[in-house]
Structures are given as structure tokens and as C-alpha cells.
Amino acid sequence: xxxxxxxxxxxxxxxxAPAAAAHRVxxxxxxxxxxxxxxxxxxxxxALRVAEVQLDAPRAEARLRARPGIRFVQRLRPRTRxxxxxxxxxxxxxxxxxxxxxxxLVPQWVQQAAARVTIAVVDTGADLAAPSLAGRxxxxxxxxxxxxxxxxxxxxxxxxxxxxxxxxxxxxGDARLxxxxxxxxxxxxxxxxxxxxxxxxxDHGANIVNLSVGGSQTSDVERAAVSYAVSKGVLLVAAxxxxxxxxxxxxxxxxxxxxxxxxxxxxDQSGSRALFSGTGPYVDVLAPGVDVLGALTPTAxxxxxxxxxxxxxxxxFGYGNGTSFATPEVAGVAALVLGANPSLTAAGAAxxxxxxxxxxxxxxxxxxxxxxxxxxxxHAALGAATPALIEPAPARKKAKATTRPGGCxxxxxxxxxRCARTPCRSxxxxxxxxxxxxxxxx
Numbered sequence: 001x002x003x004x005x006x007x008x009x010x011x012x013x014x015x016x017a018p019a020a021a022a023h024r025v026x027x028x029x030x031x032x033x034x035x036x037x038x039x040x041x042x043x044x045x046x047a048l049r050v051a052e053v054q055l056d057a058p059r060a061e062a063r064l065r066a067r068p069g070i071r072f073v074q075r076l077r078p079r080t081r082x083x084x085x086x087x088x089x090x091x092x093x094x095x096x097x098x099x100x101x102x103x104x105l106v107p108q109w110v111q112q113a114a115a116r117v118t119i120a121v122v123d124t125g126a127d128l129a130a131p132s133l134a135g136r137x138x139x140x141x142x143x144x145x146x147x148x149x150x151x152x153x154x155x156x157x158x159x160x161x162x163x164x165x166x167x168x169x170x171x172x173g174d175a176r177l178x179x180x181x182x183x184x185x186x187x188x189x190x191x192x193x194x195x196x197x198x199x200x201x202x203d204h205g206a207n208i209v210n211l212s213v214g215g216s217q218t219s220d221v222e223r224a225a226v227s228y229a230v231s232k233g234v235l236l237v238a239a240x241x242x243x244x245x246x247x248x249x250x251x252x253x254x255x256x257x258x259x260x261x262x263x264x265x266x267x268d269q270s271g272s273r274a275l276f277s278g279t280g281p282y283v284d285v286l287a288p289g290v291d292v293l294g295a296l297t298p299t300a301x302x303x304x305x306x307x308x309x310x311x312x313x314x315x316x317f318g319y320g321n322g323t324s325f326a327t328p329e330v331a332g333v334a335a336l337v338l339g340a341n342p343s344l345t346a347a348g349a350a351x352x353x354x355x356x357x358x359x360x361x362x363x364x365x366x367x368x369x370x371x372x373x374x375x376x377x378x379h380a381a382l383g384a385a386t387p388a389l390i391e392p393a394p395a396r397k398k399a400k401a402t403t404r405p406g407g408c409x410x411x412x413x414x415x416x417x418r419c420a421r422t423p424c425r426s427x428x429x430x431x432x433x434x435x436x437x438x439x440x441x442x
Contacts, residue, residue: 026061027074027192027221028053035069045192047199048224052076052192072220076190077252079182079213096269097288097329103171105375106336111173114339118176119164119331120201120209122194123157125150125181130158131315132166132295133177139204142181143196144189150181155300157181159320160212162295164328164335168313169294171332171374173339178206182213191215194253195225198236202229207338207346210331211238211253212324218252226256235338235346236261237331239323241278251278258282262334262350266290266326271358271371277323283368284350285357287333289326291319333374341381352380354389361387 025042028051040054049071055061065073098104118139125142126133128150140150152158161179165172180201182193194213201209209229229236240263241251254263258281265277266289273279274290296305296316305318330353337349344352355361356377358370369389380386 024055024061025052025076026055026064027051027072027076027219028064029071029073029220029224031069031071035067039064043192043196045196045199045221045225047203047228048195048221050192050195050221050224074219074221076192077215077217077219077222079189079191079194079215097292098171100267100269100271100288101171101329101333101372102375103333106173106378110336110340110378112339114165114173114175114335116342117172117207117335117338118178118205119172119328119335120178120180120197120206121157121161121164121328122180122182122197122201122209122211123160123213124154124183125152125157126161126177126179127152127155127158127295127297128179130162130295130297131313132162132168132170133158134167136165136167137176139176139178140181141179141200141204143193143200144182144184150179152181152297153299154183155297155304156212156324158297158300159294159305159318160210160324160328163292163325164210164332166295169317171329172335173332175332175335175339178204189213191219191222191252195221198225198229202232202234206234208235208237208331208334210328211236211257212327214239214241214251214254216249216251218256222253223256226253226260230260230346233346235331235334235349237327237334238263239327240265240280240283242266242276242322242324244276244278248278248280250280254278255280255282259284259350261346262330262353264323264327264330265368266321266323267371273367274321276321277326279365279368281365284354285330285369286367286371287326287329288371289323290321292321292325292329293317293319294325330372333372333377336374337377337381340378344381349381351389352377352386355386356380361389363389363391 030036030049036051042052042054044051140148142150161177162169165175165177178201180197182197183189198209236257238254238257240254243249257263262284263282265283265286266274267286268274268290273286296318305320308317308319310317334349337352353372354369356373363369
């Protein structure tokens with residue numbers, strides 16, 4: 001290489017190196033907006049007192065940490081959609097995912113009553129022209145662009161939304177959809193984008209927020225968003241992750257949600273946990289996650305889905321594997337439960353799905369509470385007796401008393417108020433209640 005070429009390469013390297021350190025965006029927690037004065041603020045989440053700030057110098061992060069009024073400074077954590085591993089396709093009957101959880105036994109009036117419930121899907125957007133979603137009542141927002149445009153070039157969000165409340169493959173009956181796009185063209189996004197999506201959904205009327213996303217690290221901004229949603233009475237439903245055969249790492253935000261919402265693993269056609277589905281003390285229930293049929297976009301990633309032949313059906317459909325796709329099924333069934341009994345809180349709905357799952361209220365490390373039973377959960381929401389939940393003490397540290405509701409009726413007794421978790425909305429009482437030790441995560 002000539003001397004001139006070497007010099008040119010050195011200059012280019014010097015020019016590129018600072019650029020890697022410069023223009024870094026970090027999450028900043030602040031006590032007062034005045035603490036952000038003079039900073040390059042890219043975006044804010046006022047409800048959480050968090051901002052995204054662009055740093056233009058290598059040592060700016062340390063100086064920002066020392067600034068008065070700053071609570072924390074953290075680098076963004078990646079969030080990806082855990083579309084499942086590639087499996088040999090077995091392709092059972094197209095209806096297996098619905099009959100497996102007895103969705104076919106849910107009364108029609110309950111399917112219609114779910115129209116009062118809104119499911120937010122924080123994901124890669126959605127193809128609103130897909131027949132499964134076209135004509136459905138949908139609210140849209142893109143937290144990255146700040147516009148209602150939610151075009152899905154990946155296909156993940158469309159597939160997830162169709163399973164939550166699509167017209168033909170959905171589990172949520174007539175539940176309304178809220179599509180909150182958190183990515184910017186690619187397949188992944190950050191914890192800050194995820195947090196913005198959660199907050200926007202909560203502030204705009206979502207009853208349930210579906211989070212078919214995950215990562216191996218968490219952050220203060222993600223914790224704050226989860227706490228914000230829980231404090232507002234919104235049910236968070238998150239994917240358990242697909243890495244059980246790759247070290248089974250803790251998955252976030254699932255591990256933050258734990259017993260504050262519902263964390264979902266994938267079941268195979270036998271009703272047992274799929275081998276790839278993540279496990280942990282924070283996993284609640286299972287739902288079909290192998291060879292799941294859902295709606296596709298023309299641009300869907302071929303690595304995620306296998307195109308399905310659906311004669312007579314309008315639109316594109318495909319099969320997918322993963323906890324990403326089990327999660328919206330549970331979100332949809334939760335909408336049915338809340339539609340059947342509007343007096344239930346998010347905690348009460350979560351309890352009913354756990355208590356009526358296939359293991360009869362018994363939790364295990366490998367199967368959690370088992371596969372959900374939509375018909376049994378709806379029946380319980382209408383007043384049927386439910387079993388108390390039984391969980392082994394070693395899996396639940398720092399236990400505290402938590403309400404175990406059986407169903408909601410008018411007026412509330414003192415016994416229910418003594419428990420830490422309120423299953424019914426104000427002005428209602430429990431048909432039966434039991435307080436059992438639970439973790440502080442609940």
C-alpha cells in the first residue's frame with residue numbers, strides 16, 4: 001500500500017472512531033424538566049420522567065450523570081421480537097390452536113362483549129389491509145415517527161395482531177385493537193421505544209398490552225413503564241422467550257412483569273411446553289406456540305413463517321413458532337374474560353386464566369400453570385368456582401398475601417380488602433377468596 005493510501009486510511013479511521021462514540025442516545029431519568037436544559041433531547045416520556053438524550057462527546061455521559069436533578073443515565077437496551085426457532089413443520093389441523101384451548105366453546109355473546117376491551121399490540125406495526133385486520137376497529141400510533149402510520153415491513157406485528165383479535169384467526173372475539181409501532185424499519189427496537197409504546201397505549205385507553213418482545217437485559221425506563229401500566233390497572237401480557245435450549249436466560253420485560261400480569265410460554269399440540277419455550281419463576285401459563293396459523297404480510301420475513309395453504313380464505317396466512325405467538329392468544333382470551341365480567345380487574349382476570357389452566361391451579365417449573373382454557377376461564381368469570389393456586393415455596397421468595405378470587409358479585413367484604421391484590425373493581429365483592437403466599441413480583 002502506498003504512503004498516500006496509508007495516510008488516507010488513517011485519516012478515515014480517525015474520522016470514524018469519534019463518530020462511534022458521538023451521537024449516542026441514552027435514556028435519562030430526571031426529577032424536574034429543568035434538569036434537561038441545554039441537552040439535546042430526542043424524545044420524552046413525561047409520565048415516567050424519562051427522556052432520550054443525544055450525547056455528542058465521549059465523556060458527556062459521565063458529566064450527565066453528575067448533573068443535578070438527574071436520576072439515572074443508561075444506554076439503550078435492544079428489544080427483539082422472539083419469533084420462534086425453525087422447526088420441522090408438522091402442520092396439524094388448522095383449527096388445532098383454537099380447539100386446544102376450547103375457544104370453540106366460548107359463547108357467542110361473550111365474543112361480542114369483548115368489544116368493550118382494547119388490546120394494544122406494541123410491536124413492528126401491522127398491515128391494516130390484511131383481511132384479518134381490515135374493517136376491524138383499530139387505533140394506530142408510531143412512537144418513533146410520532147404519526148399514525150404503522151406499516152409493517154417485517155410481518156411480526158401483523159401476525160401477532162391477527163392472533164390477538166383478527167377477524168378469522170383471532171382469540172379475542174370482537175375486542176378492539178390498538179397497534180403501537182415501536183420499531184423504525186428494522187426488526188428490533190430499544191427498551192425506551194418499548195416503554196414509550198406501553199405508556200402511549202395506557203394513556204390512550206388500552207385494557208391489555210401485548211408484549212411479544214424480549215431481551216436479556218432490563219433498565220430503569222423499562223421498569224418504570226411496567227410499574228406505570230400496573231398502577232393504571234392495565235394487564236400486561238409478555239412472551240417468556242424461546243431460549244430454553246440455549247441456556248434459558250432470563251427474559252425481559254417478562255421477568256419484570258411476573259405475577260403483576262401474565263407471562264406466556266409456548267405449548268405444542270399435546271398441550272405441554274414446547275422444548276424451546278423459556279422457563280422461570282415468572283412464567284404463568286402456556287398457549288399454542290407451535291405451527292400456529294396467523295395472518296401474513298406480503299413482505300413477511302421468510303425465516304419467521306411458512307406460508308399456509310388456506311383454500312377459500314382471503315389474504316395471506318402462514319405458520320409460525322414461538323412464545324411471541326402464544327402471547328397474543330392469551331391476551332385475546334383475557335379480553336374475553338374481561339368482556340364476560342367487566343367488574344374484574346386486570347389482576348382478577350390474570351388469576352382466572354391461571355386457576356383454570358390445565359394444571360388445575362398447580363404451578364410447576366416446567367409447565368407453569370399449564371395451557372390456558374378459554375371456556376373455563378370465561379365460565380369462572382361468570383361466577384363458577386375456581387381452585388386456589390398452589391405454588392412451591394422455593395420458587396417464590398419474599399412472599400406476601402395475595403387475593404385469590406373466584407368471581408365478582410356486588411359489594412365488597414372486609415376479607416377481600418385485607419388481601420394485597422384486588423381482583424374486583426370498586427363496588428363489587430368476591431364470590432370466594434383465599435389469601436396465599438405469593439412473591440413480591442405478583
